[in-house]
Amino acid sequence: MQCGWQIWEWPQVMVEAEFHAVWVSPEGQFVEITPKPHGEATILFVPDARRSYTGIAVDNVRMPVRDDLLICHFIKASEAIVQVMNRGECASQYGHVSVPAHEIEPLMMAQSFLGQSISSGLRDHDPCLCGSGGKYKRCHGRSFELAFGQQQ
Structure with missing residues (x-):
């Protein structure tokens, strides 16, 4: 498991980073296994080696675009x-x-x-x-x- 941030964009409104984890294959590739509500086929995932899953919910980070x-x-x-x-x-x-x-x-x-x-x-x-x-x-x-x- 690799923890990090899944990045979402609401165009012209805000960018949101959601604490997320992906599976790391034996070859070292990141594999997204979480079903997406709107059928997204790919995600923008940014690994964060400083973060780990501790069982406690982590709030998203939201930044306004304007x-x-x-x-x-x-x-x-x-x-x-x-x-x-x-x-x-x-x-x-x-x-x-x-x-x-x-x-x-x-x-x-x-x-x-x-x-x-x-x-x-x-x-x-x-x-x-x-x-x-x-x-x-x-x-x-x-x-x-x-x-x-x-x-x-």
Whole structure:
């Protein structure tokens, strides 16, 4: 087993590195054996000799491709979801993990709203996707700033 990072790209939005492992064949070649949700035939894998699998979940590393408050909020929502899902004993569990609905549902809704907004081409200075007519950064952007403990 070789541990490292599987790299994903959301074009014009962000690059994400997922902690991952591949099988090393007797000939020394990396072989991807993990089924992919969208049928990808190849992956970009970067070995990381400093990392090993310890049974504890590792959060992805996410980097925005452009300076945009929506993307920053999407990344913060994603990080918050992982923190809730991996609190305490949950960090060493895979598959179905049970967490209190009141903790995870608002984060999942925020991530979904932000993902839909970004996918529709919305930028932080555009009218908010909720239909209020106000700019995102002054509408939902403010509440997300408070929720994620950031300063404007």
